Amino acid sequence: MENEITITVIDQSGNTHTLLCPLEMGLTLKDICKAYELPMEAMCGGMAMCATCHCFVLSETTALPEKNDIEEALLSELFTSKTTSRLACQIYLTAQMDGLSVEIAAD
Ligand code: FES
Numbered sequence: 001m002e003n004e005i006t007i008t009v010i011d012q013s014g015n016t017h018t019l020l021c022p023l024e025m026g027l028t029l030k031d032i033c034k035a036y037e038l039p040m041e042a043m044c045g046g047m048a049m050c051a052t053c054h055c056f057v058l059s060e061t062t063a064l065p066e067k068n069d070i071e072e073a074l075l076s077e078l079f080t081s082k083t084t085s086r087l088a089c090q091i092y093l094t095a096q097m098d099g100l101s102v103e104i105a106a107d
Helices: 029-035 069-076
Strands: 004-010 016-022 054-057 085-087 101-104
Touching (some): 004 029
Parallel strands (some): 004 101
């Protein structure tokens, strides 16, 4: 379907979930993980304040938009942060992200 992408999310227990994501609703990666009831805390509700939506991007082929300053700052405070780290609440799903795969960070 044109208005839908498929992404793969690995949870903290190592289970793989395939998520079908509608694009027309302006959802973030955090929103879709919540919609599928995955174990992502996202405590601040997507305000870029809590970092409990921390994910590692596994697919290098998928182009994601650059981090904004707030995301960059919050990630830099985490011990578990890697170069592949992102905040799921700051990533708005687009058609280019079809096939994206991410892992929810365990912290
Ligand atoms: S949900 Fe809190 S920083 Fe993303």
